[in-house]
Amino acid sequence: MADLHNKINELYKSSKSYPDLVKNLIGIGVQSYSVEVSSGIILYRFVGGENILHGAVSIPREISESFNRQLVLNALKDTQEGRTTYPEFMDDIAFAGVRFYEATLNGNNKRVTYIGIGGSYEEAIPL
Template structure:
């Protein structure tokens, strides 16, 4: 199974975001970046390989300025099962998140949500 197939399998079998992060890390993903407008994801592997998953929908409009409380609310809604991934992406776009970076290696595993004028960082359990 190639790394692209391993990524897809990780998403299919994950039961939660922490589980997904663990599965991606186990297959060698060190980090990945998601472009909020397009949904494009760049995966970076420990061995230097990069895999790009192109977004497959119309570009989202991103709010001009970053709003940390709206970002936190979007994250909590998703964690509590109140939103699916497309809704989550729309909510963080409305909060001004231009992209987010998930760091899956090292002692400080985290997701950093970044927009104009601010960012919010959350640890991955």
Template sequence: MMFTLEQIKTAHAKVKSGADFPNYIQDLIGLGVVFYETYVSDGHTTYYGANDYQISAAPVYETLIIAPETNLLVFKKELKAHQQGQTDYLTFCADCARSGIAKWTMDMQKKTCTYYDRSGKEMLVEKIPG
């Protein structure tokens, strides 16, 4: 199944905070997305589907500087606040950058979200609810 950036944008438009994230993931799975990676520096994302299908979305905000050192304690606190609906997407991305998180990946088959530092090292793996 081939999905489009327009379909993904429509699904993402329903997300008002991190609390809406589980429904967003279900929408993406329904579209046929099996994996995606989002780069904190500018918000661009590459989405992957079956049979090596992939599309990339353009940057969504001005470039953020990723902190050279990762502060996992602060990041976990900010992530929890985001998941509880206390921050919007842009705030969360800025929090990631300040905490040294350079990208995250979503694996729909493993149902995991993995956060990485600037060197590509796994910093945190979370199970996707739902």
């Protein structure tokens, strides 16, 4: 289990982009993962049914009460264009009302779904 934690940490450090990270996560057997935005805790689900919890922030993020799709789109664009870091992206989606997001890495419809109170947004993962 500790070995998987180390592998995941290395993949985040060595991947050049989100699509690159996704390919690398798939390579170690990750089928999907969920990120709890307020805490930063990530649940990874692996081929064969193994699950691991990974990561957390020391100060919880406050999540806006209602989901704002346009703010989610703005946050995604900013991070995809390299204008924000991952912690800034997490702050931005928290402000947009995203409580958690789910990345589905198996099958033909690889996607990330951002979910909050009163709404959600799904985006395909370009590979």
